[in-house]
Amino acid sequence: MKKLIHISIALILFTFVLLSGCASHPGEAERERGRAEDELILAIGTEPEGGFDPTLGWGRYGSPLFQSTLLKRDHEMRITYDLAADYSLSDDGRLWTVRLREDAKFSDGRPVTAEDVVFTFETAATNGSTIDLSNLKQVRAKGSYEVEFELHEPQSTFITLLISLGIVPKHAYGPNYAGQPIGSGPYQLVQWDRGQQLIVEVNPEYYGEKPFFRRLTFLFLQEDAALAAARAGEVDIAAIPPVYTRTSVPGMKIVDIQTVDNRGIMFPYVPSGRVTEEGYPIGNDVTSDLAIRRAVSVAIDREALVDGILEGYGTPAYTINDQLPWWNPETVFPDGDIEEAKRILAEAGWIDEDGDGIAEREGVRASFTLLYPSNDRTRQSLALTVADMVKPAGIEIIVEGKSWDELKKRMHADAVMFGWGSHDPIEMYYVYSSRYQGVDYFNPGYYSNETVDRYMEQALRAVSEEEAHEYWRQAQWDGETGVSFHGDAAWAWLVNIDHVYLVHEKLDIGRQGIHPHGHGWPITDNIASWRWAE
Numbered sequence: 001m002k003k004l005i006h007i008s009i010a011l012i013l014f015t016f017v018l019l020s021g022c023a024s025h026p027g028e029a030e031r032e033r034g035r036a037e038d039e040l041i042l043a044i045g046t047e048p049e050g051g052f053d054p055t056l057g058w059g060r061y062g063s064p065l066f067q068s069t070l071l072k073r074d075h076e077m078r079i080t081y082d083l084a085a086d087y088s089l090s091d092d093g094r095l096w097t098v099r100l101r102e103d104a105k106f107s108d109g110r111p112v113t114a115e116d117v118v119f120t121f122e123t124a125a126t127n128g129s130t131i132d133l134s135n136l137k138q139v140r141a142k143g144s145y146e147v148e149f150e151l152h153e154p155q156s157t158f159i160t161l162l163i164s165l166g167i168v169p170k171h172a173y174g175p176n177y178a179g180q181p182i183g184s185g186p187y188q189l190v191q192w193d194r195g196q197q198l199i200v201e202v203n204p205e206y207y208g209e210k211p212f213f214r215r216l217t218f219l220f221l222q223e224d225a226a227l228a229a230a231r232a233g234e235v236d237i238a239a240i241p242p243v244y245t246r247t248s249v250p251g252m253k254i255v256d257i258q259t260v261d262n263r264g265i266m267f268p269y270v271p272s273g274r275v276t277e278e279g280y281p282i283g284n285d286v287t288s289d290l291a292i293r294r295a296v297s298v299a300i301d302r303e304a305l306v307d308g309i310l311e312g313y314g315t316p317a318y319t320i321n322d323q324l325p326w327w328n329p330e331t332v333f334p335d336g337d338i339e340e341a342k343r344i345l346a347e348a349g350w351i352d353e354d355g356d357g358i359a360e361r362e363g364v365r366a367s368f369t370l371l372y373p374s375n376d377r378t379r380q381s382l383a384l385t386v387a388d389m390v391k392p393a394g395i396e397i398i399v400e401g402k403s404w405d406e407l408k409k410r411m412h413a414d415a416v417m418f419g420w421g422s423h424d425p426i427e428m429y430y431v432y433s434s435r436y437q438g439v440d441y442f443n444p445g446y447y448s449n450e451t452v453d454r455y456m457e458q459a460l461r462a463v464s465e466e467e468a469h470e471y472w473r474q475a476q477w478d479g480e481t482g483v484s485f486h487g488d489a490a491w492a493w494l495v496n497i498d499h500v501y502l503v504h505e506k507l508d509i510g511r512q513g514i515h516p517h518g519h520g521w522p523i524t525d526n527i528a529s530w531r532w533a534e
Contacts, residue, residue, distance in 0.1 A: 036214075036215070037532070038212065038213050038214040038215065039213065039214065039215045039216070039217070040213050040215075040216050040217070040236045040237070040507075040530075041216075041217045041219060041234065041235045041236055042216060042217070042218050042219070042235060042236060042237045042238075043218070043219045043220075043221040043225075043226040043229055043230075043235045043237070043238045043239065044218065044237055044238070044239045044501070044521055044523055044524070045239055045518070045520070045521050046220060047194070047195065047198075047220040048520075050178060051177075051178025051179050051181070052064070052065075052066055052178055052179075052181040052189070053168070053177050053178035053181065054067050054120070054124070054165055054166030054167075054168060055120060055123045055124035055127055055129060055131070055165075055168060056127060056129045056178060057129050057130050057131060058166070058178070058520075059164065059165075059166045059520065060130075060131070060164050060519070060520065061422075061516050061517060061518075061519040061520030061522055062515075062516070062520040062521050062522030062523070062524060062525050063185070063521070063522075063524050063525040063526075063527065064166035064183070064185060065185055065186070065187050065200065065521070065524060065527075066107075066166070066181040066182070066183040066185045066187060066188060066189060066200070066203075067166025067167055067168060067181065067183030067184065067185045068082050068083050068104070068112075068166065068167060068183065068184045068185045068186075068208075069082050069083065069162070069163055069164060069165060069166055069167065070082060070083050070084040070087070070098055070100075070117070070162040070163070070165075070167070071084055071087070071159065071162045071163045072163060073163055073423060073513065074513065075510075075511040075512060075513035075526065076513065077324065077325055077423070077513060077514070079159070079163065079465075081101075082208075083100055083101060083104055083112060083117075083167060083184070084098045084099065084100060084101070084162070085099045085100060085101045085102075085145075086098075086099050087099070087162070089463060091463065092154065092463075093151075093154025093155075093156070093461060093462070093463040094150060094151045094152075094153065094154055095148060095149070095150055095151070096148070096149040096151070096158060096159075096162070097142075097146065097147070097148050097149075098117070098146070098147045098148075098149070098162065099145060099146050100112065100113070100114060100117070100145040100146065100147070101145075101207065102144075102145050103207050104184050104207045105184060105205040105207070106169045106172070106182050106183060106184050106205065107182055107183065107184070107188040107203045107204075107205050107206075108169070108172060108182055108205075109205060110169060110171060110172075112167060112169075112184050113141075113144045113145065114141035114142065114143065114144055114145055114146055114147045115141050115144075115170055116167055116168070116169055116170050117139070117141070117147045117167055118139050118140060118141050118147060119168070119170035119173070120165065120166075120167045120168050121133065121136065121139045121149070121161075121165070122139060123168070123173070124165060131161070131165065132426075133161070135151050135152050135153060135155050135158070136149060136150075136151060136152075136158075137150045137151055137152045138150045153461070154460070154461040154462070154463065155460050155461075156459060156460055156461070156462045156463070156464070156465060156467075156468035157424055157425055157426040157429075157460060157468075159465070160423065160424040160425075160426065163423075164423075164424070166183060166185065167183070167184065168181075168182075168183065169182055169183070179192060183203075184203070184205070184206070184207070185203060185206065186202065186203055186206050186208060186210075186211050186527065186528050187200040187201065187202060187203055187211070187216065187527075188200060188201060188202075188203045190215075195220060196219070196220060197217055197218060197219050197220065198217070198218040198220075199215070199216070199217050199218075200215070200216050200218075201214060201215050201216075202214050202215075208528060209528040209529065210528070211527055211528045211530070212530060212531050212532075213527070213530060216527075218521075219235060221238075223239070223240060223241055223244070226238040226239060226240060227240055227244050227249075227502070230249050230252055230502045231249050233251065236503070236504040236507055237501050237502065237503050237504070237507070237509075237523070238252075238501065238502045239499065239500070239501055239523075240500055240501065240502055241378070241500070242310045242311035242312075242313040242314070242497075242498070242500050243311060244500075245311055245313065245500060246311070249502055251504065251505055252502040252503060252504055252505055253502070253503050253504075253505045254500065254501070254502060254503075255500070255501045255502075255503045255509065256313045256498040256499070256500045256501075257498060257499045257500075257501075257512045257514075257515050257523070258315065258323070258496070258498060258514050258515070259421060259496050259497060259498060259499055259514060259515040259516070259517075259518075260320075260321060260322060260323065260324055260421040260422070260423075260496055260514055260515070260516060260517075261419065261421040261496060261497050261499065261515060261516065261517045261518050262317045262320060262322070262419060262420055262421045262493055262494070262495065262496045262497070262517075263317070263378070263379060263382055263417060263418070263419045263493075263494050263495055263497065264317060264320070264417075264418060264419075264420075264491045264492060264493035264494050265296070265370060265386070265415050265416070265417060265418075265491060265492040265493075265494070266411070266415060266416045266417075266418050266444060266445050266491055267284070267287040267288075267292075267293050267296075267415050267445055267489075267490060267491065267492070268282070268283055268284035268287050268288060268412060268413055268414065268415065268444075268445045268446070269287070269288060269445040269446050269447040269448070269488075269490055270282065270283040270284075270288055270445075270446045271283045271284070271285050271288045272284060272285050272288075272413065276412060276438055278409075280408075280409045280410070280412055280413070281410075281412060281413040282412040282413060282438070282446060283412070283413060283446070284368060284413055284414065284415070285364055286364065286365075286366060286367065286368045287368050287415055287445075289348065289350075290348075290488065290489065291344050291345055291347070291348030291350060292345075292350070292366060292368075292395065293488075293489040293490070293492065294344050294485065294489045295341040295342075295344045295345045295350075295390070295393055295395060296341075296386075296390050296395060296397075296492050297335070297485050297489050297492040298333070298334075298335055298337050298340050298341050298344065298485070299335075299336070299337065299338055299340075299341035299389055299390045299392075299393045299395070300335055300336065300386055300389050300390065300492060300494065301335060301336030301389060302316030302317065302335055302336070302494060302495060303316055303336070304336065304385075304389075305382060305385060305386075305494055305495050306495055308385065309378065309381045309382060309385060309495075310378075310495060310497060310498070313497070313498040313500050314495045314496055314497045314498050315495065315496045315498075316335070316494075316495060316496075317493035317494055317495050317496045318331045318332050318333070318484065318485065318493055319331050319476055319483075319484055319493055320420050320421070320427065320428055320431060320491070320493065321421075321425065321427075321428060321472075322493075322496055323496075323514055324423070324425075324514070325465070325469055326425045326428075326459075326468070326469040326472035326473060327473070327476070328472075328473035328474075328476040328477055328482075328484070330476075330477050330486070331476050331477050331482075331484035331485065331486065333485050333486065336389075338392050338393050341390070341393035341394075341395075342393050342394060345359050345366065345393065345394055345395075348361070349361045349362075350366050350394065352394050357391065357394065358391075358394055358395070358396045359394035359395065365396065366394055366395045366396065367395070367396035367397075367398065368396075368397060368398070368414070368415055369397075369398045369399075369400055369414045369415065370383050370386070370387065370397045370398070370399050370400070370414070370415045370416070370417060371400050371401075371402050371406075371407055371410060371411070371414050371415065371416045371417065372399070372400075372401055372402075372416070372417040373401070373402070373403070373404055373407065373417075374401030374402055374403060378497070379417045379419070380399075380401060382417060382494055382495070383397075383399045383417050384399055386492075386494070387399050397415075408441075411441070411444040412438060412444050412445070412446065416444065418441070419517060419518075420517060421496070421516050421517035422516050422517060423516050425459065425468070425469075425472050426460075428456070428472060428475070429456050429459075429460065430442040430443070431443060431491075432447055432449075432452060432456065432475070432483050432490065433453060433456055434447075434448040434449075434450075434453050435453075445490065447483070447488070447490045449481060449482075449483070449487075449488055451478070451481050451482075452475045452481065452482060452483055452487075452488075455471045455472070455474045455475035455478070456471065456472070456475050458471040459471035459472045459475065497518075499515050499518070499522070499523065501523065506532050506533050507530065507531075507532060507533070508530065508531050508532065508533045509523065509526075509530050510526045510529035510530060510531075511526065511529075512525075512526065513525070513526075
């Protein structure tokens with residue numbers, strides 16, 4: 001608690017200095033003062049409101065930290081072992097068999113057995129979390145160190161659940177587990193002061209590579225406070241928005257990590273006229289036209305968005321899964337082309353007949369509303385800039401910021417600036433499958449394409465990742481149809497936002513893989529390999 005008070009005082013003092021226009025900072029010696037060599041203080045993201053229970057979703061977007069998983073992905077997205085010693089899949093794709101290593105223990109010294117794995121998956125399947133285990137028919141222990149997962153039907157993406165779901169101890173699980181987790185991961189929880197900080201220390205029972213850093217303190221700071229803490233020398237890592245990179249922080253380096261943390265425009269895909277069961281309108285008579293969607297997408301200059309809004313910390317986005325193993329690079333196209341946008345519109349009969357700069361067709365203006373969550377400055381900037389970019393082509397976009405409650409009511413009839421990005425290709429299925437039309441946030445535009453549906457079903461039923469990847473790629477674009485710009489242009493993907501950190505200049509955070517969407521703490525996925533640089 002003394003350390004927290006010290007940090008708060010330092011932040012207040014430093015904020016005062018900033019406000020008075022006298023930017024200053026302590027030197028390197030002061031940065032190091034009062035911190036043991038094997039301790040780190042991090043301000044890398046928001047506090048997980050639901051706590052640290054993997055069966056409730058903790059750890060899906062990065063390492064669960066306290067728990068270990070059966071399999072892992074390395075920095076090149078290759079599948080490796082964690083608790084599993086090996087695994088196999090039956091020829092019909094319905095039976096996964098995982099053999100566990102026999103030296104793994106939870107932090108309380110009890111061994112990790114097949115019963116714990118069974119308990120974890122059964123608990124996750126029944127507790128109503130966001131983890132979809134509806135295709136899991138049964139999970140059963142075959143002895144102490146072998147587990148069988150029987151599926152109702154083949155599902156190639158089931159392997160992602162073996163990668164992402166942290167194993168909890170059957171003997172130590174209860175109603176308070178999320179706040180007092182016990183696991184077999186590299187760290188164990190020492191203290192959690194809700195809304196303030198989390199302190200963890202190395203799990204002495206951890207079977208893997210022992211982390212160099214014995215003690216970690218996570219501070220739950222807003223972006224402004226995280227920057228101030230970095231400049232005051234009070235944290236070793238701070239997550240910051242790209243705009244904060246304009247000013248250097250002595251003693252710290254900027255580390256930007258490529259992501260699939262994307263932002264894009266979801267278009268209502270069907271004409272207006274229907275309503276949901278709740279009475280919310282479905283469809284849009286402008287965005288349901290392919291020419292409008294393609295003209296918007298080709299008129300947008302994505303590199304300009306990266307440079308102008310993300311300060312260069314990002315990449316243009318063309319799909320929901322750029323650069324991941326199941327991405328189809330043929331989805332890339334030349335953009336920022338106003339003349340091509342005009343040509344597409346004219347060919348479809350969208351002509352500016354009244355000379356107001358906006359095209360019309362049969363009395364309908366090429367105008368639609370684009371919604372964004374009103375508390376998100378990046379999405380606001382993207383929406384406003386995109387509206388400016390497409391106007392010369394003859395398309396009007398009316399930008400409105402709304403609460404998520406309001407977005408949920410209007411997202412079936414208005415375009416919305418959404419963000420996605422996962423290491424699981426099942427996300428592509430949720431977003432584009434006809435099965436998920438109007439289901440939660442997955443396919444709010446009611447997109448549907450029988451060929452795309454067939455490819456994605458084939459991907460799910462494939463018995464190898466390689467085979468599945470090829471079907472996912474064809475669903476994006478097969479030369480004739482697909483969800484991408486060349487096909488239905490169901491979404492206009494804009495950018496992938498780099499995750500940007502201020503990192504102590506002597507701290508080596510190892511080789512980072514491509515990060516998923518911004519939930520969780522993906523930067524800690526390889527924390528056992530963090531070291532001080534030589």
